[in-house]
Amino acid sequence: MSHRIGKEYLALQKTLRDPAYRHVLELAPESDQDLSRWRARIAGPPDTPYAGHAFTLVIQIPSTYPMEPPQVRFEPRAMPHCNVDFDSGRICLNILEKAHWSPAWNVLHVVHAVWLLLSDPVPDSPLDVDLACLARAQDTAALDGLVRYYLAGGSRGISSST
Amino acid sequence: MSAYEEEHNISNEDNSRRELRAQIHELYQENGQSNTLLQLLSQLIPESMQEEWLQGKEEGCPEYFIDSLPRVAKNKLKTGDSCSICCCDYMDDQYPLVVELPHCNHRFDLECVAVWLSKSKTCPLCRDDVLSHKPSVDVSKAEIEEDWGMYG
Numbered sequence: 582m583s584h585r586i587g588k589e590y591l592a593l594q595k596t597l598r599d600p601a602y603r604h605v606l607e608l609a610p611e612s613d614q615d616l617s618r619w620r621a622r623i624a625g626p627p628d629t630p631y632a633g634h635a636f637t638l639v640i641q642i643p644s645t646y647p648m649e650p651p652q653v654r655f656e657p658r659a660m661p662h663c664n665v666d667f668d669s670g671r672i673c674l675n676i677l678e679k680a681h682w683s684p685a686w687n688v689l690h691v692v693h694a695v696w697l698l699l700s701d702p703v704p705d706s707p708l709d710v711d712l713a714c715l716a717r718a719q720d721t722a723a724l725d726g727l728v729r730y731y732l733a734g735g736s737r738g739i740s741s742s743t
Numbered sequence: 744m745s746a747y748e749e750e751h752n753i754s755n756e757d758n759s760r761r762e763l764r765a766q767i768h769e770l771y772q773e774n775g776q777s778n779t780l781l782q783l784l785s786q787l788i789p790e791s792m793q794e795e796w797l798q799g800k801e802e803g804c805p806e807y808f809i810d811s812l813p814r815v816a817k818n819k820l821k822t823g824d825s826c827s828i829c830c831c832d833y834m835d836d837q838y839p840l841v842v843e844l845p846h847c848n849h850r851f852d853l854e855c856v857a858v859w860l861s862k863s864k865t866c867p868l869c870r871d872d873v874l875s876h877k878p879s880v881d882v883s884k885a886e887i888e889e890d891w892g893m894y895g
Binding site for chain 1: 827828829830831855858859862865867868870
């Protein structure tokens, strides 16, 4: 079963060229010797305050993979989003939980799901309460403004402009 | 169940085992996967394991379900078909052991899906509850093990 992640790595060389995944700028293990630690870079979705920025995801593949989901987080203090804990980068996404994970999904699916979360925040299960309140109040101007402020490095966030 | 227990405790173990076997056989033919059958069967194994067996169903599928998954014959597999859990082509293996989930017909290596179903009740591909489909048990083809009392 541990060969699975190796197979994914090989397949990715081809899949990543698919235009459907053009928002996945990079997806590879940190080193070819250790396939349990991966990094991804995703482009902010167009028509969101994240557009024009790139974000790094840190991915940990458990030894039980694919029976258990990979652990995925953004870099600390880089992602203002109502389902991301800003300080740690932790992500609240149901498919990343054991109960909702499926072994038929792969690392690319996970990265894609995180990317989709950027344009489709779920304010009902927030890790960032302030942003979630704005999202719930449907105050898009304030929400986008606050996100842009963080992305520009406000409140000690990491500036992530491309 | 008390009547059964009384029988089970009688001194002649062979006799009780034979009767138990008959009861199980009858139950199996009547209602393939009922709870009564499971409870009855659980009494064949040591008490310490009974609870685990009856409660262990909460998370994953019972072992009998995994063991009873229909196998897909090799000539029904096409080159390029692969198991979505390990991503290996079935035909890479000279003797592929592939099973089909009864309710959705999704196929997997038995080795892969058995590990998954021991912890989950959902199909990895369609997320449906794999136990929701209750096929009628065809007892005419079922092999009745001669040594039913192997746990006794």
